[in-house]
Amino acid sequence: MRSGDKAAVSALRTALAALDNAEAVSVAGVEPRGLALEQSPVGAGATEVARRELSEQDMAGIVRAEAAERLDAATQLTAPAQAQRVARLRAEADVLLRFLDGPGAA
DSSP states (O other), X not given: OTTOOHHHHHHHHHHHHXXXXXXXXXXXXXXOOOOOGGGSXXXXXXXXXXXXXXXXXXXXXXXXXXXXXXXXXXXXXXXXXXXXXXXXXXXXXXXXXXXXXXXXXX
């Protein structure tokens, strides 16, 4: 990363954001309640909920999906003027796939 590999930095940042979003707790089916001020929870962490824990397979699937999304976008860009963007998308996908191949590959 010190060499300034922008494709790697971009790919890893978005993959980390996707993993972070996947750990978020779903609010589907939860009806928002309005509490009177005196009934509101107080104190540090009073309204916090534990985040979901992802398995290794879940994390690998998310990273694979991020790589696949980039490769799909690269195949859809056909104009010669977008060749640089295509190369960057493929480089980002390559970075993500190398991390999935194992510790020696990265």
